[in-house]
Amino acid sequence: MNQAKGLQTVVKNQANSRRNAASGAGGAPLPRVIAVTSGKGGVGKTNLVANAAVALSSMGKRVVIIDADVGLANIDIIFNLRPEFNIRHVISSEKTLKEVMVQSKHGIQILPGGSGFADLTQLGEGEKLNLLTEFETLAGQADIIFVDTGAGISSNVLYFNSACDECVVIATNEPTSITDAYAMMKVMSREYGTRYFKLIVNMVDSAAEAKKVYASLSGALDRFLKNVVLEYVGHIPFDRQLQRAVQKRGLVADLSPDSASAQAIRDIAAVLGRPPVKQNSNGNLTFFMSKVFQTTT
Numbered sequence: 001m002n003q004a005k006g007l008q009t010v011v012k013n014q015a016n017s018r019r020n021a022a023s024g025a026g027g028a029p030l031p032r033v034i035a036v037t038s039g040k041g042g043v044g045k046t047n048l049v050a051n052a053a054v055a056l057s058s059m060g061k062r063v064v065i066i067d068a069d070v071g072l073a074n075i076d077i078i079f080n081l082r083p084e085f086n087i088r089h090v091i092s093s094e095k096t097l098k099e100v101m102v103q104s105k106h107g108i109q110i111l112p113g114g115s116g117f118a119d120l121t122q123l124g125e126g127e128k129l130n131l132l133t134e135f136e137t138l139a140g141q142a143d144i145i146f147v148d149t150g151a152g153i154s155s156n157v158l159y160f161n162s163a164c165d166e167c168v169v170i171a172t173n174e175p176t177s178i179t180d181a182y183a184m185m186k187v188m189s190r191e192y193g194t195r196y197f198k199l200i201v202n203m204v205d206s207a208a209e210a211k212k213v214y215a216s217l218s219g220a221l222d223r224f225l226k227n228v229v230l231e232y233v234g235h236i237p238f239d240r241q242l243q244r245a246v247q248k249r250g251l252v253a254d255l256s257p258d259s260a261s262a263q264a265i266r267d268i269a270a271v272l273g274r275p276p277v278k279q280n281s282n283g284n285l286t287f288f289m290s291k292v293f294q295t296t297t
């Protein structure tokens with residue numbers, strides 16, 4: 001091959017790899033997969049995911065929520081949906097993802113978890129392949145995929161976190177929430193090499209209180225986990241209007257859009273909606289591992 005021809009090939013390959021990095025198999029832009037997690041349960045993951053999804057959807061983004069939280073307040077409850085099927089039907093090949101997903105009135109696509117996530121890490125190769133193949137169909141149909149992962153360092157939660165592009169940790173100003181958030185990041189970094197996390201502090205009285213939580217967590221990371229970076233995203237104030245919305249099986253974004261928490265979550269959603277400066281590329285062979293879900297770096 002002569003020199004000019006060789007150069008042409010290099011340029012062409014570079015252009016191809018750039019295109020592949022930014023788009024899925026059919027050339028469509030790839031969705032960003034954002035895991036929302038916490039050390040301790042009941043800190044507001046489900047409400048953040050649901051209300052941020054509403055905000056992003058009203059900004060014109062196509063949003064999918066995967067409910068992997070087997071806690072009490074599931075996504076379908078606060079969206080007031082009664083799904084017939086859940087991910088278990090996808091894993092077993094009884095249903096396609098399309099058949100199982102339900103749509104909220106905002107146009108958000110929701111994959112109900114049900115109790116289907118009990119033993120994801122125990123799935124056989126065939127079942128994992130079913131899931132992978134189905135998730136690949138989401139490429140080109142979504143801009144942002146939120147995964148409400150549930151709390152704690154159970155294998156399912158870690159599995160989902162490690163499979164996602166970005167890992168958002170929610171904590172409150174309670175000592176147990178802070179230590180459990182730290183423990184979660186420690187395990188994620190040790191077991192899966194995750195180096196980059198984002199923090200949202202919920203149920204605080206002020207921005208200053210949230211910053212203190214951030215300072216204590218990032219201080220601990222600096223001391224004990226030198227390679228781990230924690231970015232502060234924002235805080236959500238403690239707000240009875242959010243609680244009232246939950247009691248009505250609703251979203252504060254719909255029922256009290258002017259409340260302090262709804263406004264704060266809108267601001268947070270705007271930050272989350274921006275393409276990340278850094279993200280994790282763990283290269284794990286998890287169900288999101290397929291090249292279809294690789295995003296630009």
Ligand SMILES: Nc1ncnc2c1ncn2[C@@H]1O[C@H](COP(=O)(O)OP(=O)(O)O)[C@@H](O)[C@H]1O
Nearest residue numbers: 041042043044045046047073237238239243246
């Ligand atoms: N900003 C907030 N202000 C007041 N209460 C909140 C707030 N966020 C969450 N909560 C309360 O915490 C409960 C648990 O929230 P949820 O989103 O289900 O947490 P998780 O998904 O982390 O278990 C909610 O039902 C609500 O009562």
Ligand SMILES: [Mg+2]
Nearest residue numbers: 046069071073
């Ligand atoms: Mg939850």
